Amino acid sequence: MSKEYLPLFETKEAKGRVVYWAFAASIFVGICLIWIYRVKFVPEDEVGRWVWIGLFAAEIWFGFYWVLTQSPRWNPIHRRTFKHNLSKRHEGELPGVDIFVCTADPDMEPPAMVISTVLSVMAYDYPPEKLSVYLSDDAGSELTYYALVEASQFAKHWIPFCKKFNIQPRSPAAYFASVSSDHQGKEMVFIQKLYKDMVSKINTAVELGRVPEEIRSSNEGFSLWKSHVSRRDHDTFLQIVIDGRDPKATDVEGSILPTLVYLAREKRPQYFHNFKAGAMNALLRVSSHISNGQILLNVDCDMYSNNSDAIRDALCFLMDEEKGHEIAFVQFPQKFDNVTKNDIYGSTLRVISEVELPGLDGLGGPPYIGTGCFHKRDVLCGKKYSKGYKNDWNSKSYRNSKANVKELEENSKYLANCTYEENTQWGKEIGLRYGCPVEDVVTGLSMQSQGWKSVYCNPERGAFLGVAPTSLVQTLVQHKRWSEGDLQIFLSRYSPALCTRRKISLGLRMGYCIYCFWAVNSLATVYYSIIPSLYLLKGVSLFPQVSSPWLIPFTYVIFAEYVASLVEFLSIGGTVQGWWNEQRIWLYKRTSSYLFALVDTALKTLGLSDLTFAITAKVTDQEASQRYEKEIMEFGASSPLFTILATTSLLNLFCFLGMVKKAVKTDSGLVMAFQAMALQVLLCGILVLINWPLYQGMFFRTDKGKMPSSLTIQSLILALATCLSFSFLL
Ligand SMILES: O=c1ccn([C@@H]2O[C@H](COP(=O)(O)OP(=O)(O)O[C@H]3O[C@H](CO)[C@@H](O)[C@H](O)[C@H]3O)[C@@H](O)[C@H]2O)c(=O)[nH]1
Ligand SMILES: [Mn+2]
Numbered sequence: 001m002s003k004e005y006l007p008l009f010e011t012k013e014a015k016g017r018v019v020y021w022a023f024a025a026s027i028f029v030g031i032c033l034i035w036i037y038r039v040k041f042v043p044e045d046e047v048g049r050w051v052w053i054g055l056f057a058a059e060i061w062f063g064f065y066w067v068l069t070q071s072p073r074w075n076p077i078h079r080r081t082f083k084h085n086l087s088k089r090h091e092g093e094l095p096g097v098d099i100f101v102c103t104a105d106p107d108m109e110p111p112a113m114v115i116s117t118v119l120s121v122m123a124y125d126y127p128p129e130k131l132s133v134y135l136s137d138d139a140g141s142e143l144t145y146y147a148l149v150e151a152s153q154f155a156k157h158w159i160p161f162c163k164k165f166n167i168q169p170r171s172p173a174a175y176f177a178s179v180s181s182d183h184q185g186k187e188m189v190f191i192q193k194l195y196k197d198m199v200s201k202i203n204t205a206v207e208l209g210r211v212p213e214e215i216r217s218s219n220e221g222f223s224l225w226k227s228h229v230s231r232r233d234h235d236t237f238l239q240i241v242i243d244g245r246d247p248k249a250t251d252v253e254g255s256i257l258p259t260l261v262y263l264a265r266e267k268r269p270q271y272f273h274n275f276k277a278g279a280m281n282a283l284l285r286v287s288s289h290i291s292n293g294q295i296l297l298n299v300d301c302d303m304y305s306n307n308s309d310a311i312r313d314a315l316c317f318l319m320d321e322e323k324g325h326e327i328a329f330v331q332f333p334q335k336f337d338n339v340t341k342n343d344i345y346g347s348t349l350r351v352i353s354e355v356e357l358p359g360l361d362g363l364g365g366p367p368y369i370g371t372g373c374f375h376k377r378d379v380l381c382g383k384k385y386s387k388g389y390k391n392d393w394n395s396k397s398y399r400n401s402k403a404n405v406k407e408l409e410e411n412s413k414y415l416a417n418c419t420y421e422e423n424t425q426w427g428k429e430i431g432l433r434y435g436c437p438v439e440d441v442v443t444g445l446s447m448q449s450q451g452w453k454s455v456y457c458n459p460e461r462g463a464f465l466g467v468a469p470t471s472l473v474q475t476l477v478q479h480k481r482w483s484e485g486d487l488q489i490f491l492s493r494y495s496p497a498l499c500t501r502r503k504i505s506l507g508l509r510m511g512y513c514i515y516c517f518w519a520v521n522s523l524a525t526v527y528y529s530i531i532p533s534l535y536l537l538k539g540v541s542l543f544p545q546v547s548s549p550w551l552i553p554f555t556y557v558i559f560a561e562y563v564a565s566l567v568e569f570l571s572i573g574g575t576v577q578g579w580w581n582e583q584r585i586w587l588y589k590r591t592s593s594y595l596f597a598l599v600d601t602a603l604k605t606l607g608l609s610d611l612t613f614a615i616t617a618k619v620t621d622q623e624a625s626q627r628y629e630k631e632i633m634e635f636g637a638s639s640p641l642f643t644i645l646a647t648t649s650l651l652n653l654f655c656f657l658g659m660v661k662k663a664v665k666t667d668s669g670l671v672m673a674f675q676a677m678a679l680q681v682l683l684c685g686i687l688v689l690i691n692w693p694l695y696q697g698m699f700f701r702t703d704k705g706k707m708p709s710s711l712t713i714q715s716l717i718l719a720l721a722t723c724l725s726f727s728f729l730l
Contacts, residue, residue: 081316083313098293110618134263141264145264152241154194159251159257169306221241266416297375303465344632351568372464382430650715
């Protein structure tokens with residue numbers, strides 16, 4: 001390296017670490033004192049002892065989990081890129097970039113939305129001859145293909161328009177939603193009309209469920225669907241919609257267009273298709289025949305590019321002469337453009353993307369979280385890590401230039417066939433790893449455990465924006481999948497707990513465990529949110545009295561931790577109401593999604609249940625979406641996840657009311673209750689407060705988003721029966 005070496009990025013450590021460490025140490029002392037209290041004051045009687053031990057176990061768990069959550073807070077870092085240095089030095093030798101967009105269901109992922117994402121990534125500020133965009137359609141839907149064909153026409157106007165006026169974002173849907181309709185130039189009016197026409201054509205086709213006849217006959221690609229039996233049973237469909245090598249494939253200004261490819265891998269009922277991981281691996285192989293870009297970007301079909309510079313940001317890390325060699329992937333945060341101010345479902349995952357991921361970056365690299373991630377093709381395809389590994393950006397020509405389009409399609413199809421992977425390392429050592437509902441996290445971890453590093457890049461302007469779930473059940477189901485997947489990783493051979501993972505720092509392994517243990521967290525949380533309340537009803541105290549000095553560690557840990565979490569939340573741009581909502585949603589996830597995930601994992605381990613992947617819907621009906629805008633919680637679905645939430649919330653309500661009723665019977669009753677059981681009353685009271693939206697949903701609402709009556713009745717009976725049998729029988 002010469003003297004005039006200009007770095008492509010810099011890394012900064014966060015300030016105020018020492019103050020935080022001191023604070024964390026004081027909390028830890030508090031936790032230890034709580035444990036000591038539990039050991040010292042075990043009750044004499046049999047039943048009381050077991051309840052006490054249960055609480056102790058929960059507190060040991062919470063303490064242990066708290067220690068895990070400290071790992072990313074220990075030494076967070078922030079990165080900044082120098083894109084001008086990249087252009088200065090590498091503009092001529094930029095690598096080919098292949099972009100993979102995945103879709104799987106035209107009903108839940110409307111084709112018009114999918115192509116907006118596709119168009120946004122086609123319009124990156126990057127040499128178009130080095131850019132190829134692949135759409136993987138796991139539904140093998142003619143409608144999605146049709147939308148893509150329309151998009152390829154619209155791209156001829158859209159890309160030059162984006163570049164000429166340097167607009168952001170470059171998803172036409174998002175862009176036109178963000179500009180006001182007055183003061184528009186002629187070109188803008190024209191392009192907006194083109195866009196609207198295209199969307200209405202696509203939406204009409206979707207509504208009718210078929211492609212217009214004149215289009216079908218004018219485009220050969222549709223002939224593929226003759227052999228289409230169903231979504232689960234069809235041949236490989238591979239169409240190069242725009243061939244970037246073709247000198248005639250230009251936009252209206254005469255500039256070359258990026259390559260655009262449609263792929264629906266073969267599906268047969270007798271072959272397991274491994275969900276998104278299977279789709280990605282088919283894309284990896286097919287793209288290696290067509291463009292073979294050395295850099296890959298993967299986005300979900302709802303995650304449009306919001307920043308046309310993101311490729312260059314990522315390259316600043318991957319091409320850096322000093323540190324770039326060991327970096328396998330660059331992960332951007334998942335951000336969303338449909339979250340409301342106070343984020344009622346906590347979909348922003350603010351703490352994860354603003355605190356924990358920068359923290360994990362400081363410990364060796366963030367996990368791969370599925371979307372908005374740039375990979376080196378070599379590494380994803382199983383390249384083993386070695387110390388002296390050097391990037392070679394000039395090694396491969398990025399386009400297979402000889403064959404014509406038809407031949408290329410014909411000769412590449414077999415790469416996406418079901419049988420291709422039989423007796424190969426695909427899904428094991430090569431490509432995305434199979435067998436886990438969070439294929440992304442397990443793949444990233446497996447690369448890191450060989451020695452590869454990763455980088456977290458979180459620029460001011462979000463690089464990708466997606467669609468967050470807009471109903472409670474969607475949120476809970478998504479988290480069930482995630483927590484289940486993460487727990488399976490812990491139980492698998494990739495487990496961050498295994499000592500064979502020595503290439504990963506202890507801190508990073510602890511960091512992974514935060515997510516691996518989401519599901520396990522449910523047990524302690526369920527116990528804590530039910531048992532103390534029930535004992536309140538009985539008048540049995542489970543925490544230190546107000547006069548006892550042992551109350552101090554309890555109050556200190558509880559209050560200091562909550563204040564710290566509120567401060568942290570506000571400092572990363574959240575609101576107070578948003579923080580409160582976040583506490584609620586964590587409680588809900590822990591008592592429902594995570595509990596179900598735990599049970600399901602147990603069943604799977606016993607071989608009693610199969611791997612599934614519930615796709616998150618990206619559309620909401622109008623009434624529901626109005627409620628979402630108003631931040632009214634959506635319950636209108638009959639899900640067992642809700643039964644458990646409703647039952648625990650009612651149980652707490654009954655316990656609280658029962659306690660009050662008992663206490664007001666005597667003159668000094670209330671004072672006595674608070675003296676003896678202040679913390680327990682507080683715990684139960686807060687649970688009642690935080691569950692307010694549930695009571696509203698069950699008893700005070702009449703709209704379609706209220707809790708289904710059958711569910712309310714069922715939960716009422718369950719909660720009442722528990723309370724009654726508890727007070728009279730035990
Ligand atoms: O059989 C399938 C199922 C899903 N997908 C695609 O996978 C993506 C993610 O699905 P989604 O329902 O949106 O799930 P999310 O929970 O929002 O996704 C997150 O979590 C997943 C792992 O659970 C990762 O795969 C995703 O990249 C990550 O964004 C979407 O583009 C789907 O089209 C497929 O291609 N094939
Ligand atoms: Mn999604």
